[in-house]
Amino acid sequence: MELSVKITLSENQIIEIDSFKLANRKINFIFGESGIGKTLISQAILGILPKDEFKIEIDGVEYAQYLELPGVKEIMQKHFFVFQEPSSHLSQTQTLREQISEGCFSETPRKEEFAKSLFYDKSVAEIEKLLNTYPKSYRPSGGEKQRIFNLMSFLKIQNLTISTAWNGYFFFDEPTGFLDVKTRNILIKQMVESYIIDKPTFLIITHDYSIISFIKEQFSEYSELFSYTEIYKDGENLKQRTFDEFEYLFWLENAVKNRPNKVKQSEVVMELQSGISIFGKKLNFYRNEYSSESTKLTLRKGEITYLKAASGVGKTTIAKIIMGLIHTKFNMNLDGKHITEKTPILYFKNHLWGKKLSMVFQNADESLNPKTTVKNLFNDFPRKIEKTLLQNYFERLFPKYDFSELLDRKVGTLSGGEKQKINLIRALILETEITILDEPITGSDLSGIKQILIFLQEQIAFGKSFLLISHNEDIFDTIVPPENVYYLR
Amino acid sequence: MKIELKARLFEYFKNFKKDKFQLWVTIYLITLFAILVWDLLFLNSSAFKMLSSAIFNTFVISLFAVLVSFLLGIFFAFATEANFRFNSVIRFVVKFLLDSINSIPQILLLLSSYVFLIIFFYNKELAQILWLVFSLSIIFANDFFIEISNRIQYFKKNEFYNASLVLGISERKIIIKDILISNSKNHLLNRIILVFSSMIFLFSSVDFIISVGLSTNLSLAELPKTLGNILASLDSKQDILAISMLIKNPLYISEILTTHLEGISAASILILTLISSYKISNSLIQKMKLY
Numbered sequence: 006m007e008l009s010v011k012i013t014l015s016e017n018q019i020i021e022i023d024s025f026k027l028a029n030r031k032i033n034f035i036f037g038e039s040g041i042g043k044t045l046i047s048q049a050i051l052g053i054l055p056k057d058e059f060k061i062e063i064d065g066v067e068y069a070q071y072l073e074l075p076g077v078k079e080i081m082q083k084h085f086f087v088f089q090e091p092s093s094h095l096s097q098t099q100t101l102r103e104q105i106s107e108g109c110f111s112e113t114p115r116k117e118e119f120a121k122s123l124f125y126d127k128s129v130a131e132i133e134k135l136l137n138t139y140p141k142s143y144r145p146s147g148g149e150k151q152r153i154f155n156l157m158s159f160l161k162i163q164n165l166t167i168s169t170a171w172n173g174y175f176f177f178d179e180p181t182g183f184l185d186v187k188t189r190n191i192l193i194k195q196m197v198e199s200y201i202i203d204k205p206t207f208l209i210i211t212h213d214y215s216i217i218s219f220i221k222e223q224f225s226e227y228s229e230l231f232s233y234t235e236i237y238k239d240g241e242n243l244k245q246r247t248f249d250e251f252e253y254l255f256w257l258e259n260a261v262k263n264r265p266n267k268v269k270q271s272e273v274v275m276e277l278q279s280g281i282s283i284f285g286k287k288l289n290f291y292r293n294e295y296s297s298e299s300t301k302l303t304l305r306k307g308e309i310t311y312l313k314a315a316s317g318v319g320k321t322t323i324a325k326i327i328m329g330l331i332h333t334k335f336n337m338n339l340d341g342k343h344i345t346e347k348t349p350i351l352y353f354k355n356h357l358w359g360k361k362l363s364m365v366f367q368n369a370d371e372s373l374n375p376k377t378t379v380k381n382l383f384n385d386f387p388r389k390i391e392k393t394l395l396q397n398y399f400e401r402l403f404p405k406y407d408f409s410e411l412l413d414r415k416v417g418t419l420s421g422g423e424k425q426k427i428n429l430i431r432a433l434i435l436e437t438e439i440t441i442l443d444e445p446i447t448g449s450d451l452s453g454i455k456q457i458l459i460f461l462q463e464q465i466a467f468g469k470s471f472l473l474i475s476h477n478e479d480i481f482d483t484i485v486p487p488e489n490v491y492y493l494r
Numbered sequence: 495m496k497i498e499l500k501a502r503l504f505e506y507f508k509n510f511k512k513d514k515f516q517l518w519v520t521i522y523l524i525t526l527f528a529i530l531v532w533d534l535l536f537l538n539s540s541a542f543k544m545l546s547s548a549i550f551n552t553f554v555i556s557l558f559a560v561l562v563s564f565l566l567g568i569f570f571a572f573a574t575e576a577n578f579r580f581n582s583v584i585r586f587v588v589k590f591l592l593d594s595i596n597s598i599p600q601i602l603l604l605l606s607s608y609v610f611l612i613i614f615f616y617n618k619e620l621a622q623i624l625w626l627v628f629s630l631s632i633i634f635a636n637d638f639f640i641e642i643s644n645r646i647q648y649f650k651k652n653e654f655y656n657a658s659l660v661l662g663i664s665e666r667k668i669i670i671k672d673i674l675i676s677n678s679k680n681h682l683l684n685r686i687i688l689v690f691s692s693m694i695f696l697f698s699s700v701d702f703i704i705s706v707g708l709s710t711n712l713s714l715a716e717l718p719k720t721l722g723n724i725l726a727s728l729d730s731k732q733d734i735l736a737i738s739m740l741i742k743n744p745l746y747i748s749e750i751l752t753t754h755l756e757g758i759s760a761a762s763i764l765i766l767t768l769i770s771s772y773k774i775s776n777s778l779i780q781k782m783k784l785y
Contacts, residue, residue, distance in 0.1 A: 328660050350577070359662020371653035376676040385671070387662035431661055 006206075010046045013060040018418065020045055022243040028232040032200055032207040036214065036248055037236035039421025039448030040370065043210045044089065046236075046243075047176050052081040083173030085161040087154045087180050089210075094154070095140045101153055102136035105160065113160040122195055123152045125188070126315070147183035148316035155180055155192055162199050176208045181216070185316040186478050190219050197224055214451055215479030217250045218257065237450065238420070253451065260458075260483035274438055274470050275304040278336040281326060288319050291492045302491055304439060307468040309461065311485040313478065314493035320474040321367060323493065324441045327472070328364050329353035340438065359387045363432040367444035367474075369425035375417035382416065382431060390434055398434050401460050402426040421448025429457065433464060441472045446480065458484055514777035522770035529759055529766075537755045541729075544719060545759055552721045555626060556693040560686055562631035567638020568674075574639075575646040576665050592636055600633050604700045623718055630697060634689045641685045645678040680782040684775050691771030698722035698764055724760045733757025 006027040012020040020042035027033055027050075037043055048054045049061050052072050061068035071077055088094050096104055105116065124132050135149065145153070158175055177196075181189040193216060200207055209216075220231060233248040279289040279299040289299035290312075302323075304310050314320045325331040329350055337344045340361055344352075353362075366372040373382060383390050396408050403411060403426065416424065425447050432440050445461075446454045461471065462484055475481050510517040530549075533542055573588040595603070607629030646669055649655050658668045674682065701722025724730055733754035739746045750758060779785060 325656075328656075330656055330660070354659075354662075358660045362660065364657070364660045366653045366657045368653050372657040374654050374658075374672045374676055377672065381671075385658075385663045385667045428657070435661060 006050075008050060008064050009062075010049055011062045012042065012045050012049060012054075014045075019241070020243065021241070022046060022236070022245065024245065025050070026234065026245055027206065027208060030204050030206050031232045032197065032209065032230055033232045033234065034209050034211065034216070034248075035234050035236055035245075036211065036450060038238075038423070038450045038453065039212060040424070041236065041238055041420045042243060043236050044178050047178070047208060047210065048086065050080075051084050051086060051174065051176060052077055053086060080174055085158045085173070085175050087151075087158050087175075087177040089179035089182055095150060097139065097141040100137050100139055101145070105136070105153065105157055113163045115163055116160060119156050119159045119195065122191060123156055123188075125191055146317035148185070148188065151180065151183045152188070152192075155195075159195065159199055162203055162205060174206045174208070176210070178210045179212070180209065181211065181213055183316055185314070185476055186215075188316060189213070189216070189476075190223075193219060194223065197227070197230075200230070201227070212446075212448060212450070213477065214253060214454070215477055217253055218479050221250070221254060235450065256455075257479060257483065264483055265486055269305070269307060271306045271308065273303055273338075274306050274340060275302075275327075275472075276338045277302040277323075277327065281323070281333060281335045283319060283322055283326070283331070283333045286319065288323065289494055291494060292490075294492050296492075300491075302472075304470050304472055306438075306470055307465055308489060309465055309471040309473055309485050310489045310491065311473045311475075311481060312491050312493055316476065318493055320493060321443055324364060324443050324472070324474055327441060328362060329357070359435050359437065361438045362441070363435055363437040363439075364441040365425070365428045365432045365443060365445050367447055369421045369428060369448045372428050373416045373424055375415070377416055378412065379414050379416060379419075379427060380412040382427065383434070386435065388435075394434065395430075398430045401463070402430060402456055404456070422450055422453045425449060426453065426457065429460070433469070436469075439470045439472065441474070443474045444477075445473070445475065446477060454480060513781060515774060515781045518770055518773040518777055522766065522774065525766055525770075526763065529762055532751070533755055533759050536752045537759070541756050545724065545756060548719045548721050548724045548760065549763060551718045552694060552698065555623060555718070555720070556630070556690060556697055559627045559630035559634070559693055559697075560690050562627055563634040563689065564638050564682075564686065566631055566635035567642055570635060570639040571642035571646060572666075572669070575643055575650075576669060592639060595632060596636055600696060601700065603633055604629060604696060605703070626697075626718075630693055633696070634693060637689050637692075638682075638685060641681060642674065642678075645681060646673055649673045649677065680778065681784055684778050684782075684784060687771050687775045687778070691768050691775075694721075694764065694767055698725070702726045721760045721764055725757060725764075727756075730757030730760060734761060 006029060008025050009023050010021070010025055014020065022042075025046055035043055035047075045054065049063060049068070054061060054068075056069055056072070061071075063071045066074075072081070095101075099107070105120075120132055120136070121129070124135070127135065135145070138145070140150070155177070158177065162173075162175060181192060184192065196207065196209075197220075217233070221228075224231075233250050234245050235248040236243055236245050238244075277290070278301050281288045290302045291298070292300055294313075302310070302312065312320055312323065322331060326333060326335055327337065329348070332346060334346050339357070383395060399406070399408050399411065403423075416427075419427070425445065426449070429442075429445055432442075442461075446457055449457065458480070465471065473481060473485065506516075510520070530546070533545060537545065570588055570592060574585050607625065649672070654672065655668060658672065659665065698721050701720050702725055705723040705726030725734075733750075734757045736746075736750055736754045737758075740750070
């Protein structure tokens with residue numbers, strides 16, 4: 006499949022790609038920065054974008070006409086799309102079991118088998134309990150919802166294989182975005198196994214480059230089944246190029262070799278005690294994955310500390326507790342001051358926020374005001390930011406951009422990767438002692454990731470302390486010494 | 495130059511098909527202007543003077559009251575939503591006051607405010623107007639408070655509120671600049687349009703009620719001239735009743751449009767303002783996707 010797609014969102018926002026390629030009956034991975042249009046292009050091809058909302062042309066044909074083409078009608082009947090934000094696509098008035106059993110899913114075999122495999126961390130009774138809940142009252146976590154949607158896609162694959170000889174198109178938009186590495190790997194394994202049996206066409210849109218390492222390790226004998234491409238911005242238009250997976254693996258291997266393996270044992274800037282009670286759970290820190298002896302989370306000056314955990318355990322919650330945004334019982338020493346749940350929020354406001362602590366939030370799109378300009382994002386800081394200092398930071402993370410032009414751009418027109426780099430600059434330019442990084446490479450492509458890693462290493466060399474939270478373990482293991490890794494359970 | 499103007503006008507009118515907001519604003523302004531020109535031509539000069547000052551008073555008092563209630567709404571929203579500006583006692587008092595105001599029907603509140611007006615400000619025109627503005631503003635401040643609070647609460651759930659807060663940015667700046675100015679101006683404009691029309695309706699209704707004689711202590715001469723009390727005058731009532739003549743004699747329309755203008759104009763302007771505000775607000779919601 007090779008198509009040209011043009012989607013006019015508004016007068017000033019046009020997504021255009023001259024040649025969007027998809028290898029038939031292969032597992033296609035498409036990488037690239039978030040927010041540049043990968044999702045909309047793939048939804049337009051499947052015919053699931055609303056006809057009247059945008060002006061769409063595919064291969065020079067108006068969208069209404071495109072939807073009437075015989076091949077497209079067939080695609081529309083035999084496809085499944087796993088949305089990247091599953092919350093809005095689950096019915097609130099049906100139990101999860103009802104939702105995976107209605108319509109075409111009612112007679113599908115292997116339902117239990119798939120569910121058990123995706124919810125490997127739950128007992129049969131726990132899976133039963135989960136499936137019998139309504140999304141609204143129970144509020145499944147992002148990871149649970151994503152697993153339910155992926156489960157539906159596997160059922161649909163089964164369903165199409167039973168009913169027709171033709172296997173259809175299965176598009177997964179960031180199917181692993183809310184999953185920890187272990188669950189992600191199980192999902193990928195399940196995906197590949199389904200593919201090998203039924204051979205449909207898969208399209209997986211993702212920023213998680215570390216999937217490549219897992220595939221190379223697990224499915225080296227099936228390498229011809231995978232296609233890796235990258236979508237990038239070339240001026241106003243989008244282009245698609247082959248992604249060299251070997252170059253990525255080579256870079257990763259070299260980076261790990263060059264990683265500093267010894268920590269400096271410099272002065273402690275923050276200590277957080279284990280045993281934090283939140284949402285009916287007790288959270289503890291451990292020095293290794295299987296250890297039973299909890300410890301305190303320690304941050305040292307000029308070092309990066311990595312907090313790892315399965316999805317939904319509470320990594321972001323811990324970050325928000327440290328920042329004083331969630332109120333619960335905790336004990337922390339920060340720069341010589343003992344901080345607990347009794348410390349008034351005004352202390353955080355007057356002495357910590359923007360002075361000793363700063364944070365990069367995981368959701369790049371939601372962390373910035375989309376209606377303002379990039380320049381305005383730096384206007385209201387507690388201290389005046391000199392233009393030369395700002396330019397210095399921007400040149401490190403946006404080397405190919407015109408600084409003045411970028412400052413005048415509306416935040417809403419930036420890609421997800423660009424937004425997250427700006428979030429990073431906002432948090433670092435204040436030169437606080439500690440910065441918490443919650444998924445700092447969200448939405449970035451590989452070149453953006455490399456720039457961010459170099460930038461963080463420079464900051465560490467200048468004496469900055471970081472607490473890192475990320476599920477991109479392959480990538481961050483290249484800069485964090487193993488001694489500075491903690492596990493949250 | 496002429497061709498360019500023609501092209502611009504053509505483009506402007508062509509836009510009506512997809513931009514109903516522009517269409518209804520134009521309809522409102524042109525019709526209002528047409529009524530005034532018609533009155534200037536056919537209404538006697540003292541009646542025209544009275545009508546124009548009534549329109550001016552009604553609109554200016556209502557606009558001023560909208561502005562004051564908007565500012566009160568912002569203050570109330572800040573007092574209850576901004577975490578670092580006010581302490582919990584002030585929050586409780588503001589919330590209690592707002593709930594109390596909310597529990598009383600608007601018309602009762604305004605009627606009782608007229609009683610105060612008579613007792614305290616008898617024969618002091620400026621004080622009367624200020625009292626009117628204040629009482630109208632208090633009644634509608636709650637509408638703005640709810641709208642502004644909802645916007646603040648919505649964005650507080652959004653990550654950019656916390657992301658800005660932990661960088662040491664003041665909460666006041668986040669709420670005013672980021673939430674209200676850059677992300678809520680169309681919502682607030684829509685609320686201003688709705689409150690303005692409700693304000694005119696309530697103000698004119700109460701004025702009408704008092705003018706037709708529910709109050710024995712207050713006479714029309716002591717209050718600023720408004721569309722409500724023009725409608726309540728004997729002449730205007732006759733003008734409106736004259737419309738019934740059209741059933742027997744449709745040709746009487748020419749008489750109505752030339753000799754019964756005072757009451758008909760006041761009623762038309764009120765109806766036009768209410769319908770247009772409703773349409774303008776609805777089309778703004780559609781245009782800016784405020785749902």
